[in-house]
Amino acid sequence: MTSLTEENYLKAIYTLIQSTDKKASTNEIAKKMDTKASSVTDMLKRLNEKKLVDYERYKAVKITEKGEKVAISIIRKHRLWEYFLVESLNFGWDEVHDIAEQLEHIESVELTNKLDEFLGFPKFDPHGDPIPNNKGVFPRRENQKLSEVQEGKELIIIGVEDHSPSFLNFLGEMNIQLGTELSLRTKHQFDNSLVVVNNENQKFTLSQKVASNLYIKIKNED
Amino acid sequence: MTSLTEENYLKAIYTLIQSTDKKASTNEIAKKMDTKASSVTDMLKRLNEKKLVDYERYKAVKITEKGEKVAISIIRKHRLWEYFLVESLNFGWDEVHDIAEQLEHIESVELTNKLDEFLGFPKFDPHGDPIPNNKGVFPRRENQKLSEVQEGKELIIIGVEDHSPSFLNFLGEMNIQLGTELSLRTKHQFDNSLVVVNNENQKFTLSQKVASNLYIKIKNED
DNA sequence: TAATATTTTTAGACTCATCTAAATTTTTAA
DNA sequence: TTAAAAATTTAGATGAGTCTAAAAATATTA
Ligand SMILES: [Mn+2]
Ligand SMILES: [Mn+2]
Ligand SMILES: [Mn+2]
Ligand SMILES: [Mn+2]
Numbered sequence: 300m301t302s303l304t305e306e307n308y309l310k311a312i313y314t315l316i317q318s319t320d321k322k323a324s325t326n327e328i329a330k331k332m333d334t335k336a337s338s339v340t341d342m343l344k345r346l347n348e349k350k351l352v353d354y355e356r357y358k359a360v361k362i363t364e365k366g367e368k369v370a371i372s373i374i375r376k377h378r379l380w381e382y383f384l385v386e387s388l389n390f391g392w393d394e395v396h397d398i399a400e401q402l403e404h405i406e407s408v409e410l411t412n413k414l415d416e417f418l419g420f421p422k423f424d425p426h427g428d429p430i431p432n433n434k435g436v437f438p439r440r441e442n443q444k445l446s447e448v449q450e451g452k453e454l455i456i457i458g459v460e461d462h463s464p465s466f467l468n469f470l471g472e473m474n475i476q477l478g479t480e481l482s483l484r485t486k487h488q489f490d491n492s493l494v495v496v497n498n499e500n501q502k503f504t505l506s507q508k509v510a511s512n513l514y515i516k517i518k519n520e521d
Numbered sequence: 522m523t524s525l526t527e528e529n530y531l532k533a534i535y536t537l538i539q540s541t542d543k544k545a546s547t548n549e550i551a552k553k554m555d556t557k558a559s560s561v562t563d564m565l566k567r568l569n570e571k572k573l574v575d576y577e578r579y580k581a582v583k584i585t586e587k588g589e590k591v592a593i594s595i596i597r598k599h600r601l602w603e604y605f606l607v608e609s610l611n612f613g614w615d616e617v618h619d620i621a622e623q624l625e626h627i628e629s630v631e632l633t634n635k636l637d638e639f640l641g642f643p644k645f646d647p648h649g650d651p652i653p654n655n656k657g658v659f660p661r662r663e664n665q666k667l668s669e670v671q672e673g674k675e676l677i678i679i680g681v682e683d684h685s686p687s688f689l690n691f692l693g694e695m696n697i698q699l700g701t702e703l704s705l706r707t708k709h710q711f712d713n714s715l716v717v718v719n720n721e722n723q724k725f726t727l728s729q730k731v732a733s734n735l736y737i738k739i740k741n742e743d
Numbered sequence: 744t745a746a747t748a749t750t751t752t753t754a755g756a757c758t759c760a761t762c763t764a765a766a767t768t769t770t771t772a773a
Numbered sequence: 774t775t776a777a778a779a780a781t782t783t784a785g786a787t788g789a790g791t792c793t794a795a796a797a798a799t800a801t802t803a
Contacts, residue, residue, distance in 0.1 A: 302759080302760090304759080304760065324780080324781090325780070325781055325782085326779090326780060326781080334760095334761075334762095335761080335762065335763085336780075336781060336782085337761090337762075337763080337764095337781085337782070337783080338760070338761055338762075339781090340781065340782055340783085341759095341760075341761080341782095342760080345759085345760095356768090356781080356782065357767090357768060357769070357780085357781060357782075384632070387639060388632070388635040388636060388639055389635065390631075390635065394631075397629075398627070398629050398632055401627045401628065401629075402624075402627060405620070405623045405624060406623065407619075407620050407623075409612075409616075410606070410610070410620055413610040413611065413612065414610060417609060417610050524789080524790090526789080526790065546750080546751090547750070547751055547752085548749090548750065548751080556790095556791075556792090557791075557792065557793085558750075558751060558752085559751085559752070559753080559791085559792075559793080559794095560790070560791055560792075561751090562751065562752055562753085563752095563789095563790075563791080564790080567789085567790095578751080578752065578798090579750085579751060579752080579797095579798060579799070
């Protein structure tokens with residue numbers, strides 16, 4: 300029904316619209332897919348034919364409900380497989396993305412749902428990203444960034460924005476993972492860098508760039 | 522390196538040669554792959570280019586060592602995933618083949634080996650087929666068929682030749698699965714049908730066709 | 744051995760997905 | 774409000790994999 304390539308385009312278009320809250324442009328899609336704008340135009344025509352997107356030439360593209368369903372199903376599979384790879388097979392969270400890129404295209408609703416059940420219906424993947432349920436509904440995640448927190452607050456790391464192995468490795472060296480609790484001591488006005496303390500009373504500095512790539516939840520605030 | 526299609530051809534060629542112990546013909550491959558002979562010829566040229574098979578026009582084809590490695594790796598993945606689907610996700614043995622056909626092409630040696638470890642290094646898949654280890658070595662399986670057994674013998678079902686859902690469903694109705702123990706009472710000369718008794722003392726008849734699709738091990742014979 | 748049947752290959756066309764180069768449309772800004 | 778810049782689309786080509794129809798090679802059998 301939908302080819303592997305079509306699925307990847309739909310996922311890209313869906314996440315682009317999601318993150319910017321507007322229609323996706325040909326160039327944006329090309330950049331995200333690491334391909335040429337002309338190839339994107341070709342594909343948009345095909346996806347439009349199949350009623351998976353709403354597309355008119357020279358106008359940015361919108362995803363249809365039908366296309367959105369496909370995209371969400373791919374995201375669900377990607378995140379469930381990542382969870383499996385980390386929790387069952389003991390991969391590191393920096394090693395699973397590329398494998399999940401392949402596994403997300405395995406076609407079997409039964410498989411996806413049985414995997415979900417086997418894993419205990421996890422709500423978030425190893426990077427803290429919400430896993431849609433079999434109806435396509437995403438669990439809610441706090442979307443506050445560490446860079447937005449006030450001095451003196453205690454917080455828990457609940458997700459990462461950047462999924463690159465280099466960033467994840469860096470966090471590993473800092474001993475930061477999902478669930479890590481930190482206390483924000485100082486926020487330097489000059490460069491917005493943060494001084495934080497962890498549970499082992501280790502004190503260290505995080506740059507504004509790092510802080511803006513970490514999702515957090517304030518402790519003792521429900 | 523090798524495309525999904527190439528991998529499927531190599532697997533087909535490998536198993537054809539395996540089962541008939543001679544080179545594979547274009548027509549045989551076409552039949553197994555459910556495609557046209559002309560498509561097979563095209564592919565054989567390409568595989569020959571890549572040194573994955575030895576092929577000369579009008580001569581039947583042989584697989585190279587390089588090609589064999591690929592084929593065995595696909596078979597290893599296929600059988601490990603089938604084991605996972607049945608043992609971890611509770612699929613029936615008649616439901617897993619098509620999903621494994623997809624999963625066998627996931628490319629990651631690390632994934633395969635971690636899956637193997639997670640499953641406890643199984644030696645046989647849910648149909649009793651041997652799973653090659655990470656060196657490509659197959660464990661040995663008794664290859665005696667139920668149709669070759671003498672009257673009066675006690676035996677254990679250890680594998681099936683036919684993997685089709687219809688045959689597997691039939692066995693399910695007969696309460697036969699891997700590990701089932703049977704005692705062979707009578708062998709009718711007329712049609713080679715067998716009368717067997719199971720552990721619950723149920724007596725039933727199996728046709729020659731059924732018996733020749735069941736691998737068995739004689740009890741009390743090591 | 745010659746005719747016939749079967750197997751296999753070639754020729755040519757099609758689809759999907761991609762690319763480069765050129766043309767067109769839209770946006771920006773002088 | 775034009776001219777330049779940027780974004781987008783079209784035109785034309787390529788490669789993988791497939792197909793049908795026709796040709797060529799091989800195998801069978803009279
Ligand atoms: Mn990922
Ligand atoms: Mn993730
Ligand atoms: Mn199978
Ligand atoms: Mn099997």
